[in-house]
Amino acid sequence: MTALESAPIASLDDATLVGRARDGDVQAYEQLVVRYQGPMFRLAVKMLADRGEAEDVVQEAFLRAWRGLPQLNDDAAFVGWLYRMTTNRCLNVLRARRPHVEVDLDTAESPRTDTRPEHAVLISTQLEALNNALQTLTAEQRACWLLREVHGLSYDQIGDIVGANITAVRGRIARARAQLSEVMKPWR
Structure with missing residues (x-):
């Protein structure tokens, strides 16, 4: 067993995790989800002003990323690719909305x-x-x-x-x- 194989999965860099996930390592992909679900959710909730829609968008982005890993040519490009999927999905949701929906934005980043x-x-x-x-x-x-x-x-x-x-x-x-x-x- 090499040092890389025995390293705790949380300490691995994104490119290594992406490569492992592409090879079918579900734990490696789960680590990527843990690492990036917060930033993707914050982006989606701020863009959509709707927690439910934001959760759906982020879940869909991660699902699409999992399914699309074989097509990702550069493992180091994963984060930008994920941002692009999340942003594009948010833009699609916004375009599909009626002119304006009034919502209460209760973000996870409330004041202390x-x-x-x-x-x-x-x-x-x-x-x-x-x-x-x-x-x-x-x-x-x-x-x-x-x-x-x-x-x-x-x-x-x-x-x-x-x-x-x-x-x-x-x-x-x-x-x-x-x-x-x-x-x-x-x-x-």
């Missing part, structure tokens, strides 16, 4: 409750305002802004995920920032 109550209320109100403001962006702007500002991806990575050139990505993010800045002025 052990702080001063007035501070917690202020933060909660600011988060609600930001979430409402995000829903006023176009789906494409929201996707680009979330991938950049929340998930920290580069413009190149975002372009690959949303299928747009860097200039378009920069433009979408700039318009999103300007619109969000205007809406969030009262909170400065």
